[in-house]
Amino acid sequence: MADFGFKLSKSSTLDLDRTDTRVYDILCKTDPDIRTCMACGSCSASCTAAPFCGMSMRKVILALQRGQDVRPMLGKCMLCGKCTMVCPRGINTRHLILSICKYYD
Amino acid sequence: MIDRIPSGFNPFVIPFLVGMGFVFAYCIYALVKILLQLSFEDRKKFFLSLVNPKTAAKNIRDMFCDCLFHVKLWKRNPLLGYMHSSIAFGWFMLIVLGHIEVILFVPTRINLFYYPIFFNFFVAEADQTMKGSLLFFMMDFFLLVVLSGIALAMVKRVRSRLFGMRRTARPSLVNTIGLYALWAIFPLRLLAETFTAHISGGSFLTGPANWIFRQFLGNDLHYLPTWWAYSIVLGIFMCVLPFSRYMHIPAEMLLIPMRNAGLKIRNARKGLTRVQVFTCPNCGVCIDACPMSVSKENIKDCTVYLTRQIRRGNEKRIAEISDKCLLCGKCEALCQVGVQGPxxxxxxxxxxxxxxxxxxxxxxxNEVRKSHVVYFSGCxxxxxxxxxxxxxxxxxxAGVEVEWxxxxxxxxxxxxxxxAGKTEEARSLVAKNTEMILSSGADTLVVSCPICYRMFVENYALPGVRVVHYSVYFDELVKAGRLHLTKSDLCYVYHDPCELGRGCGIYDEPRRLVGQSAAIAESDRCRKExxxxxxxxxxxxxxxxxxxxITRAALENLYASKADAIATACPLCKATLSRFSDRPVRDIAEIIDLQSR
Incomplete structure (x- = not known):
C-alpha cells in the first residue's frame, strides 16, 4: 500500500450496549462512592504499584465502566492506601480495590 | 459441730447439682475441643509451658492477680476494682472456707460435692462449736464483702460513670438472666444461713439477723424454701454460664496459661481465638477506649460486640465489625483480660x-547501593x-552515611x-524487601514510618540487620554527641502514633527528642491511651x-494541653492531623532538622 504518511488504526469505539458492566453495578451497591469519582488521577499519581504494572485507580474505574479487563492492573496493588489518602472526593479506594478483587470473576 | 441429717442429703441440692454437673461437663468438652483445635506445635508449646516451673509460677500469680484480685481494674478505677475483686475473691473464699469447715467438722462428708456449699443446712451446733467461731466469722465477713460488691454492681447498672465508665455494653438476654441470678445468689445465701443460724450457728451477720427474724417468725417452716431458692438460683446461674458472659470465669483460667505459653492467634474462630471470645467478660471497657465510639453509629463495632457476634455466629455482623476497626490496638491495651481485638x-x-x-x-x-545504614521511608x-x-x-x-x-x-x-487479611500477598512483599535489604549489606535499617517499623520488627527475618525507628536512632545520636540540639521557644504536644506506641512500645525516645528541642506538654490521654x-x-x-x-476527637484531646504545635512521629498521623488541625503539625524529624546543627 502506498505510504500516505499516516496509518489507519483499528476502531476503539466502545459499544456500551454490549459491555459487561456487572462488576461495576455490584460496586455501585457495595461502594456507592465509586460514582463520585471525577477521574482527577490523584490516585494514579500517588500509586506505589504504578511503576510495576501501570496500576491506576482512575483507569481501573474507567475500565470497569467499559467492561474491560482490570486483572493485570490490580495484580500488583499493594493496598498501601495512598490513593485513599489523596482522593479529593474522599472515596475509600482501598475498600473499592478489595471489593473489586472479591467480586471480579 | 455435728451432722444434723443422717442421710446427708436433701432434695433441695438437686438444682445446684444439675447446674454444677452441666458446667463441668461443658467446660471439659470445650477444653478438649479447644486443645484439639490447636496446631501440633502450639499444643506441644502449651503443655511444655505447663511443666516449666517459671511459667507455671507466672500462671499462678496471674490467676490470682487477674481472676481474683483484678489488679488491672484496681489500677484503672479503685471502685471498679473493688466491685469485681470483692465478688470474685469473696466468692472464692466462701468456697474455700466451706471446704475447710467440712474437713474440720464432718470429714466423712468431704466426698459429697454440695456439702461445702450448703454446710450450714446440714450441721447443728454442738458444745465444742467455739472452735468454729473464727470460721463462722470469716464466712460472714466474706459474705458481707460479696454483698457489698453486688450492691456496687447494682449501682453501676444505673450510674456507670461513678466507676469511671461512660458506656457499658448492652446486656443480651442470656447475660441479663445470668446477671440477675448472680445478684440473687448472695442475698438468698444470707437469708438461708440466717434462718438456720440458731441451729447451725452463725456470726456477726447471720446471728443477729436470725434473732430479729425470730421475733416475728413463729416457726421454722420458711427455712427450707429459702435453701431451695438459693440452690435454684445457683442452678440457673450455672446453666446459663456457658452461654453468657460469665463463661469468662472458667475461660480466663485457660487463657492465662495459653498467653504465658506464647501462643498466637492463628485461626479466625478456633483455638486461642475461641478462648479469647469466651474470656471476654462484656465489661465494655473497650467501648470507651475505642476511637470510633465518638460517633454513636460505631459503638456496636467495638471488640465486645465482635466477641458476642462470633459466639452467635452472625457472619454479616462479624464481617462489618472486622472491616471497620482502625486496628489502633487501644481496646487490646486496656482490655482487662487480654482479648486481642485487632x-x-x-x-x-x-x-x-x-x-x-x-x-x-x-x-x-531496584538495586540498593552498599551501605552500612539504609533508610526505608515507606509509602x-x-x-x-x-x-x-x-x-x-x-x-x-550527624555524619551518618545513608543509602535511601x-x-x-x-x-x-x-x-x-x-x-487487610491477605497474608500470602504480604509474605510475597516481605520476601522482595528482604532480598533488597540483605543485598545492600547494611547493618542498620532506619525506618521513618511506624507502620513499616512494626512490620519489619514483627514479620521480617533480617539476620545481622538492626531495624530501628528514626526517633530511637536520633535519640542515640544525640546521646553519643553526634547531634546537637538547640531549644526553640515553641511548646509541642506529642501525639503517640498507634503503631509506634501501643504497637512497638516506643514512648520515651520521641518525647526525649521533642523535650530537648522545645518545650513539651502532655495531653489528657497519652501513651497507652x-x-x-x-x-x-x-x-x-x-x-x-x-x-x-475521629481525627477531630484526637485533635481535641491534643488541644487540651494548650500547646502551640503538635508533634508526632508518623507521616500518616501528620497527614491526617494536619488536614483538620488549627495549629501546625510537625513530624519529629522536621523538628530535629530545624533545631539541630
Whole structure:
C-alpha cells in the first residue's frame, strides 16, 4: 500500500450496549462512592504499584465502566492506601480495590 | 459441730447439682475441643509451658492477680476494682472456707460435692462449736464483702460513670438472666444461713439477723424454701454460664496459661481465638477506649460486640465489625483480660475469598547501593516528602552515611496487605524487601514510618540487620554527641502514633527528642491511651466523614494541653492531623532538622 504518511488504526469505539458492566453495578451497591469519582488521577499519581504494572485507580474505574479487563492492573496493588489518602472526593479506594478483587470473576 | 441429717442429703441440692454437673461437663468438652483445635506445635508449646516451673509460677500469680484480685481494674478505677475483686475473691473464699469447715467438722462428708456449699443446712451446733467461731466469722465477713460488691454492681447498672465508665455494653438476654441470678445468689445465701443460724450457728451477720427474724417468725417452716431458692438460683446461674458472659470465669483460667505459653492467634474462630471470645467478660471497657465510639453509629463495632457476634455466629455482623476497626490496638491495651481485638479481626479478614490475588514474586527490584545504614521511608513518608528529606538531612548533619532505599519509589512493607487479611500477598512483599535489604549489606535499617517499623520488627527475618525507628536512632545520636540540639521557644504536644506506641512500645525516645528541642506538654490521654488520628490503614470500610470525626476527637484531646504545635512521629498521623488541625503539625524529624546543627 502506498505510504500516505499516516496509518489507519483499528476502531476503539466502545459499544456500551454490549459491555459487561456487572462488576461495576455490584460496586455501585457495595461502594456507592465509586460514582463520585471525577477521574482527577490523584490516585494514579500517588500509586506505589504504578511503576510495576501501570496500576491506576482512575483507569481501573474507567475500565470497569467499559467492561474491560482490570486483572493485570490490580495484580500488583499493594493496598498501601495512598490513593485513599489523596482522593479529593474522599472515596475509600482501598475498600473499592478489595471489593473489586472479591467480586471480579 | 455435728451432722444434723443422717442421710446427708436433701432434695433441695438437686438444682445446684444439675447446674454444677452441666458446667463441668461443658467446660471439659470445650477444653478438649479447644486443645484439639490447636496446631501440633502450639499444643506441644502449651503443655511444655505447663511443666516449666517459671511459667507455671507466672500462671499462678496471674490467676490470682487477674481472676481474683483484678489488679488491672484496681489500677484503672479503685471502685471498679473493688466491685469485681470483692465478688470474685469473696466468692472464692466462701468456697474455700466451706471446704475447710467440712474437713474440720464432718470429714466423712468431704466426698459429697454440695456439702461445702450448703454446710450450714446440714450441721447443728454442738458444745465444742467455739472452735468454729473464727470460721463462722470469716464466712460472714466474706459474705458481707460479696454483698457489698453486688450492691456496687447494682449501682453501676444505673450510674456507670461513678466507676469511671461512660458506656457499658448492652446486656443480651442470656447475660441479663445470668446477671440477675448472680445478684440473687448472695442475698438468698444470707437469708438461708440466717434462718438456720440458731441451729447451725452463725456470726456477726447471720446471728443477729436470725434473732430479729425470730421475733416475728413463729416457726421454722420458711427455712427450707429459702435453701431451695438459693440452690435454684445457683442452678440457673450455672446453666446459663456457658452461654453468657460469665463463661469468662472458667475461660480466663485457660487463657492465662495459653498467653504465658506464647501462643498466637492463628485461626479466625478456633483455638486461642475461641478462648479469647469466651474470656471476654462484656465489661465494655473497650467501648470507651475505642476511637470510633465518638460517633454513636460505631459503638456496636467495638471488640465486645465482635466477641458476642462470633459466639452467635452472625457472619454479616462479624464481617462489618472486622472491616471497620482502625486496628489502633487501644481496646487490646486496656482490655482487662487480654482479648486481642485487632488480631482477631485480622483473622476474620483473612478467611475471605478473593478472585483477584496479587503476586509480587516476578517484579524486578531496584538495586540498593552498599551501605552500612539504609533508610526505608515507606509509602506514607513518600506521601509526606518533608519527612524523608528531614530524616536524610538530620543523618547528614550527624555524619551518618545513608543509602535511601526507596527514594524514587519502592515497594510497600506489606503491613497494609497483612492487616487487610491477605497474608500470602504480604509474605510475597516481605520476601522482595528482604532480598533488597540483605543485598545492600547494611547493618542498620532506619525506618521513618511506624507502620513499616512494626512490620519489619514483627514479620521480617533480617539476620545481622538492626531495624530501628528514626526517633530511637536520633535519640542515640544525640546521646553519643553526634547531634546537637538547640531549644526553640515553641511548646509541642506529642501525639503517640498507634503503631509506634501501643504497637512497638516506643514512648520515651520521641518525647526525649521533642523535650530537648522545645518545650513539651502532655495531653489528657497519652501513651497507652492515646487516641488514633483516624487515618489508620487498619480500617477497610470507615468512610472519610467517619474518619474526620475521629481525627477531630484526637485533635481535641491534643488541644487540651494548650500547646502551640503538635508533634508526632508518623507521616500518616501528620497527614491526617494536619488536614483538620488549627495549629501546625510537625513530624519529629522536621523538628530535629530545624533545631539541630
Amino acid at each position: 488480631e482477631i479481626r485480622i483473622q476474620q479478614r483473612a478467611i475471605r475469598d478473593y478472585s483477584i490475588r496479587q503476586d509480587f514474586s516476578d517484579i524486578a527490584v 506514607m513518608s513518600q506521601l509526606v516528602p518533608s519527612v524523608g528529606r528531614s530524616v536524610e538531612s538530620v543523618l547528614k548533619k 532505599m526507596d527514594r524514587d519509589g519502592g515497594l510497600c512493607c506489606g503491613r497494609p496487605m497483612l492487616t 492515646s487516641i488514633c488520628c483516624g487515618g489508620s490503614l487498619g480500617s477497610l470500610s470507615l468512610t472519610f466523614r467517619q474518619r474526620e470525626k
